[in-house]
Amino acid sequence: MNAEEVKGFFSDRSQLDMADYLELEYYLECVGDVRKALAHFCSEQSTAQWSRVGVDEDFRELYGAKVISWEVLEELPELSYPVEQAAVGKIHACRVLVAHPHRNFGAKLPNLMTAVCGEGTFFTPGVPIVKLLDITFPENYLAEFEGPKFGIEGIREMLDAHDRPIFFGVVKPNIGLKPEHFAEIAHQSWLGGLDIAKDDEMLADVSWSTMSRRSELLGKARREAERVTGDKKIYLANITDEVDRMIELHDIAVENGANALLVNALPVGLSAVRMLRRHTRVPLIGHFPFIAAFSRLDKYGVHSKVVTKLQRLAGLDAVIMPGFGNRMMTPEQEVLDNVHECLREMGGLKRSLPVPGGSDSALTLEMVHQKVGGVDFGFVPGRGIFGHPMGPRAGAASIRQAWEAIESGIALGEYAVDHPELGAMLGK
Amino acid sequence: MNAEEVKGFFSDRSQLDMADYLELEYYLECVGDVRKALAHFCSEQSTAQWSRVGVDEDFRELYGAKVISWEVLEELPELSYPVEQAAVGKIHACRVLVAHPHRNFGAKLPNLMTAVCGEGTFFTPGVPIVKLLDITFPENYLAEFEGPKFGIEGIREMLDAHDRPIFFGVVKPNIGLKPEHFAEIAHQSWLGGLDIAKDDEMLADVSWSTMSRRSELLGKARREAERVTGDKKIYLANITDEVDRMIELHDIAVENGANALLVNALPVGLSAVRMLRRHTRVPLIGHFPFIAAFSRLDKYGVHSKVVTKLQRLAGLDAVIMPGFGNRMMTPEQEVLDNVHECLREMGGLKRSLPVPGGSDSALTLEMVHQKVGGVDFGFVPGRGIFGHPMGPRAGAASIRQAWEAIESGIALGEYAVDHPELGAMLGK
Numbered sequence: 001m002n003a004e005e006v007k008g009f010f011s012d013r014s015q016l017d018m019a020d021y022l023e024l025e026y027y028l029e030c031v032g033d034v035r036k037a038l039a040h041f042c043s044e045q046s047t048a049q050w051s052r053v054g055v056d057e058d059f060r061e062l063y064g065a066k067v068i069s070w071e072v073l074e075e076l077p078e079l080s081y082p083v084e085q086a087a088v089g090k091i092h093a094c095r096v097l098v099a100h101p102h103r104n105f106g107a108k109l110p111n112l113m114t115a116v117c118g119e120g121t122f123f124t125p126g127v128p129i130v131k132l133l134d135i136t137f138p139e140n141y142l143a144e145f146e147g148p149k150f151g152i153e154g155i156r157e158m159l160d161a162h163d164r165p166i167f168f169g170v171v172k173p174n175i176g177l178k179p180e181h182f183a184e185i186a187h188q189s190w191l192g193g194l195d196i197a198k199d200d201e202m203l204a205d206v207s208w209s210t211m212s213r214r215s216e217l218l219g220k221a222r223r224e225a226e227r228v229t230g231d232k233k234i235y236l237a238n239i240t241d242e243v244d245r246m247i248e249l250h251d252i253a254v255e256n257g258a259n260a261l262l263v264n265a266l267p268v269g270l271s272a273v274r275m276l277r278r279h280t281r282v283p284l285i286g287h288f289p290f291i292a293a294f295s296r297l298d299k300y301g302v303h304s305k306v307v308t309k310l311q312r313l314a315g316l317d318a319v320i321m322p323g324f325g326n327r328m329m330t331p332e333q334e335v336l337d338n339v340h341e342c343l344r345e346m347g348g349l350k351r352s353l354p355v356p357g358g359s360d361s362a363l364t365l366e367m368v369h370q371k372v373g374g375v376d377f378g379f380v381p382g383r384g385i386f387g388h389p390m391g392p393r394a395g396a397a398s399i400r401q402a403w404e405a406i407e408s409g410i411a412l413g414e415y416a417v418d419h420p421e422l423g424a425m426l427g428k
Numbered sequence: 429m430n431a432e433e434v435k436g437f438f439s440d441r442s443q444l445d446m447a448d449y450l451e452l453e454y455y456l457e458c459v460g461d462v463r464k465a466l467a468h469f470c471s472e473q474s475t476a477q478w479s480r481v482g483v484d485e486d487f488r489e490l491y492g493a494k495v496i497s498w499e500v501l502e503e504l505p506e507l508s509y510p511v512e513q514a515a516v517g518k519i520h521a522c523r524v525l526v527a528h529p530h531r532n533f534g535a536k537l538p539n540l541m542t543a544v545c546g547e548g549t550f551f552t553p554g555v556p557i558v559k560l561l562d563i564t565f566p567e568n569y570l571a572e573f574e575g576p577k578f579g580i581e582g583i584r585e586m587l588d589a590h591d592r593p594i595f596f597g598v599v600k601p602n603i604g605l606k607p608e609h610f611a612e613i614a615h616q617s618w619l620g621g622l623d624i625a626k627d628d629e630m631l632a633d634v635s636w637s638t639m640s641r642r643s644e645l646l647g648k649a650r651r652e653a654e655r656v657t658g659d660k661k662i663y664l665a666n667i668t669d670e671v672d673r674m675i676e677l678h679d680i681a682v683e684n685g686a687n688a689l690l691v692n693a694l695p696v697g698l699s700a701v702r703m704l705r706r707h708t709r710v711p712l713i714g715h716f717p718f719i720a721a722f723s724r725l726d727k728y729g730v731h732s733k734v735v736t737k738l739q740r741l742a743g744l745d746a747v748i749m750p751g752f753g754n755r756m757m758t759p760e761q762e763v764l765d766n767v768h769e770c771l772r773e774m775g776g777l778k779r780s781l782p783v784p785g786g787s788d789s790a791l792t793l794e795m796v797h798q799k800v801g802g803v804d805f806g807f808v809p810g811r812g813i814f815g816h817p818m819g820p821r822a823g824a825a826s827i828r829q830a831w832e833a834i835e836s837g838i839a840l841g842e843y844a845v846d847h848p849e850l851g852a853m854l855g856k
Contacts, residue, residue: 084759111630118692118718173478174477204539244702266541271700297728327551
């Protein structure tokens with residue numbers, strides 16, 4: 001590309017109708033001439049050859065991605081992460097905003113992903129290190145997505161649970177448990193005060209615990225728990241499976257009494273979530289397998305908040321995500337960003353319930369509540385409930401007691417004096 | 429976990445019926461006690477709590493993932509890539525083989541991904557750096573997958589093209605071209621000798637070039653080119669879209685005369701590819717957007733050859749992949765590994781056609797042929813054909829001329845003397 005050609009991939013907001021563009025924020029490490037690398041970056045992710053040979057035309061105006069702002073953060077002595085076949089030259093770390101015309105692909109998740117984190121983005125000459133940090137969508141683009149069918153308010157209404165977190169629990173042992181034992185354990189946890197007993201994200205429809213059998217027993221156990229406690233309860237069934245079986249599994253599980261469904265969003269694909277959203281009769285809860293494989297490193301891949309945003313766009317009513325503390329190896333700001341993506345204004349889309357999790361128990365509830373800074377979150381212990389020394393009913397009770405203490409402004413230790421289930425966790 | 433508990437996650441081949449297990453090879457950087465970290469790694473990706481409270485049972489025998497071999501590669505002064513909230517302690521780089529019981533999830537791609545590169549794998553205490561390097565499947569597991577419907581031989585038969593590479597071309601300009609112009613350019617490239625004219629991976633069903641209109645015109649153009657040349661030709665239409673539209677797009681495109689379909693495997697999800705495989709009447713060709721986001725770095729994420737293997741399992745008849753040379757920033761051995769994954773014995777599955785690509789032209793064919801070490805590959809230039817100074821027909825001819833020169837053992841420069849299309853590329 002010569003200097004004149006490079007110019008065709010630079011513009012600014014005042015020259016563009018931003019309703020036609022997504023704004024993509026990237027961290028890049030550019031080798032060699034920065035402006036040239038950025039022009040190539042836009043070219044590769046849009047119209048890489050912008051005219052036919054021998055025809056006087058220029059597709060860049062309508063179809064070209066364009067740099068609308070950029071800054072060099074610093075010059076680096078070497079790439080932040082070695083890339084074996086990278087170009088050689090001066091290295092500059094940059095932050096760049098690209099306006100990408102959505103007419104190139106439309107309101108379709110797989111095509112959106114192809115454009116913003118596909119071949120063009122990751123195989124630009126001179127740009128070996130790339131992280132997609134954020135996407136901002138114009139209102140007209142957002143309006144083409146259905147988003148969550150129930151959202152936070154829908155889940156709260158189902159449970160008649162307001163002004164407090166939603167209490168989930170991952171039934172453990174997660175793998176290997178017979179449906180009969182699974183139902184008994186879930187039942188106990190509901191009696192102890194859990195709102196939502198859930199399948200582990202690794203437990204799906206398997207020969208030793210079919211969705212049909214498990215949802216039948218869990219549906220019964222849930223209704224029984226509702227009868228005994230007088231409270232509404234949810235059994236959250238994991239229907240993650242081959243995409244051409246998910247609708248069938250939805251129907252089986254919901255017919256049998258599962259009243260929310262878990263789906264591993266990236267393994268089935270965000271588009272399969274959107275398909276399910278069009279069909280579902282119950283809330284859809286997303287889990288996060290595979291996301292860390294491309295989001296953990298600070299300067300490479302795709303930021304997890306982009307994935308949270310896309311999960312909300314696809315229609316998840318709640319998003320389970322890596323939570324606070326060293327256990328989940330996720331910076332606090334990143335967890336907060338993900339929580340925020342569930343709760344912020346986003347066109348006319350309903351809010352998703354953020355569920356930051358990872359080895360939680362009665363002992364971590366206060367910390368999560370404080371960091372989130374409100375009650376609009378889900379709390380999702382596993383072994384913290386089902387590994388409780390007094391059993392799952394006591395495990396669930398310990399969570400509710402911790403919340404009572406927090407609400408009353410009483411220290412956990414003090415509240416535990418008259419609440420042995422909480423006391424057992426404190427003594428651990 | 430105490431020392432006795434740790435033992436429950438170690439075993440060896442002689443003690444296991446390996447037909448029940450996938451073999452997973454990982455690169456890990458472990459902080460602190462290595463054996464303990466490895467036990468946690470297996471626990472987190474399988475049965476994290478292996479008994480109910482108060483019940484004498486152990487789910488590890490049937491459901492536990494187990495380390496079957498491991499070696500410390502070296503002690504490291506720090507993690508290869510910084511992880512903000514990682515544990516602190518001595519760091520050991522390890523290579524580990526895990527036997528993971530496939531009864532935990534069955535022959536389902538989303539559930540397989542959840543188990544082998546999901547939460548458990550990437551959120552093990554003491555293991556902040558993980559790369560899934562390989563998966564070996566037992567025959568009984570492979571037998572549950574359909575694999576490619578056509579495979580290399582099916583594509584060769586369609587084209588009556590044997591004993592030579594298959595010549596693809598990505599029609600350019602890739603984005604913005606009207607269907608009428610697209611058809612004309614593709615037609616010219618077929619007349620010049622191309623086997624397969626293809627949509628760019630970013631070009632799908634859009635308002636300014638609908639699949640219906642484009643495939644109608646391209647179907648006609650293809651048949652006309654077949655009539656004129658006497659050779660069989662393929663129009664490869666990109667039906668990447670929301671998964672609940674892909675079957676419909678298949679039907680429209682194939683009805684209109686597209687005789688192979690492109691699908692961006694990761695953006696739609698591998699499971700959607702498998703769904704399409706069950707329905708398709710024509711070969712399915714996979715493209716590689718998004719894969720580099722988790723495979724480029726040497727010591728983190730998932731190795732691209734795992735993805736190639738899964739794409740073949742899902743049923744892709746050809747796999748387009750980053751090719752040789754610095755342009756694609758992929759180590760040569762990695763490209764060769766991916767080519768090999770398409771061609772090697774894999775249960776009863778047909779072989780997929782490997783298509784290593786990236787800024788190819790008549791000038792790179794000899795290099796690709798030599799590195800692949802045979803003719804079982806696809807060659808996929810874009811601008812190398814459609815940016816040819818004499819036009820797309822000459823561009824396609826230049827590729828065929830390059831192949832004639834290679835077959836005849838004549839140097840390109842010598843062959844170009846009587847072949848101006850090739851000469852124009854050499855002169856560039």
